[in-house]
Amino acid sequence: MVNIAFFGTPTFAVPTLDRLVTTGANVSVVVTQPDRRRGRGHRVAFSPVKKLALASDIPVLQPNSAKDSNFIAQLTDYAPDLGVVVAYGQLLPDSVLNAPRLGTINVHASLLPKYRGAAPIHRAVIAGERETGITVIRLVKRMDAGPMLARAVRPVRPDESSDEIEKDLAGIGADLLLSVIGDVSAGRCSEVPQDHSLATVAPRLSREDGSIDWNRPAEDVHNLVRGLHPWPHAFTYLHGDRHVILRTFVDIESSFPQHPPGTICVAHGDRLLVSCGSGTTIGIKELQTAGRRPLATRAFLSGRSIAIFSAFRAEPESP
Numbered sequence: 001m002v003n004i005a006f007f008g009t010p011t012f013a014v015p016t017l018d019r020l021v022t023t024g025a026n027v028s029v030v031v032t033q034p035d036r037r038r039g040r041g042h043r044v045a046f047s048p049v050k051k052l053a054l055a056s057d058i059p060v061l062q063p064n065s066a067k068d069s070n071f072i073a074q075l076t077d078y079a080p081d082l083g084v085v086v087a088y089g090q091l092l093p094d095s096v097l098n099a100p101r102l103g104t105i106n107v108h109a110s111l112l113p114k115y116r117g118a119a120p121i122h123r124a125v126i127a128g129e130r131e132t133g134i135t136v137i138r139l140v141k142r143m144d145a146g147p148m149l150a151r152a153v154r155p156v157r158p159d160e161s162s163d164e165i166e167k168d169l170a171g172i173g174a175d176l177l178l179s180v181i182g183d184v185s186a187g188r189c190s191e192v193p194q195d196h197s198l199a200t201v202a203p204r205l206s207r208e209d210g211s212i213d214w215n216r217p218a219e220d221v222h223n224l225v226r227g228l229h230p231w232p233h234a235f236t237y238l239h240g241d242r243h244v245i246l247r248t249f250v251d252i253e254s255s256f257p258q259h260p261p262g263t264i265c266v267a268h269g270d271r272l273l274v275s276c277g278s279g280t281t282i283g284i285k286e287l288q289t290a291g292r293r294p295l296a297t298r299a300f301l302s303g304r305s306i307a308i309f310s311a312f313r314a315e316p317e318s319p
Contacts, residue, residue, distance in 0.1 A: 116144035126227035214262035
């Protein structure tokens with residue numbers, strides 16, 4: 001049986017580790033990011049992967065740096081045959097990648113070579129991709145650039161948000177990885193080089209990425225809202241208040257080209273329509289004012305008076 005060292009940290013990696021454990025795979029050690037202090041009480045929080053590893057009686061290593069010589073020595077002591085990486089959160093040096101006898105493989109949430117990087121699902125949704133998927137690759141020093149061992153394609157519906165897609169891809173990745181491990185251990189796995197000329201990047205998200213540019217067409221704004229849910233969220237300002245936009249739709253039946261982008265053109269009942277670039281219109285289904293709970297549009301409008309032709313802005317208005 002192949003002796004596996006598993007590298008992973010967030011919820012996305014949990015289904016893969018769980019599938020390995022429940023199918024009887026020999027996971028000898030789990031490597032995850034150090035514990036962090038979170039929340040108002042700044043309590044120490046374990047990563048989702050660490051919680052599962054402890055519940056499964058698997059030893060856990062948590063180096064601050066994967067380049068640390070003590071960590072590499074500890075990892076080597078477990079004599080792994082294969083390294084498996086799923087959203088670990090650090091680039092691994094050659095000394096770690098090559099420690100396992102069969103090398104190290106990675107489950108990446110995009111159709112490589114597109115969307116190499118830390119936020120492939122979010123960036124694909126923001127870009128309006130109609131399909132995404134999972135690629136299992138052999139890891140090399142260059143980020144997400146190794147040869148491909150297997151791929152699985154998943155369509156993206158126009159109303160799906162990143163968290164919905166991520167949950168689905170986590171399960172797809174777990175299934176795909178199990179088949180790849182069997183092929184790798186049997187020595188029958190074919191490797192397909194990536195076409196680096198087609199590579200695109202998916203850098204880590206920041207809060208600033210959520211600022212809505214109403215000059216963009218409605219479809220682009222809608223994709224931004226979907227892509228940044230549940231974090232960092234798309235946001236805008238109205239009369240100095242920050243509003244997170246949670247759910248939207250592209251309104252193909254309405255157009256208000258005479259009004260500047262960002263103008264609220266309809267605010268009645270469950271209809272909150274905003275003009276966007278290129279004469280397009282977006283409808284807001286759900287939003288959240290800073291410090292308050294999320295509200296569907298009807299509830300939001302019933303609790304306040306929104307002046308028609310007032311405008312959402314990218315920055316708060318000066319007093």
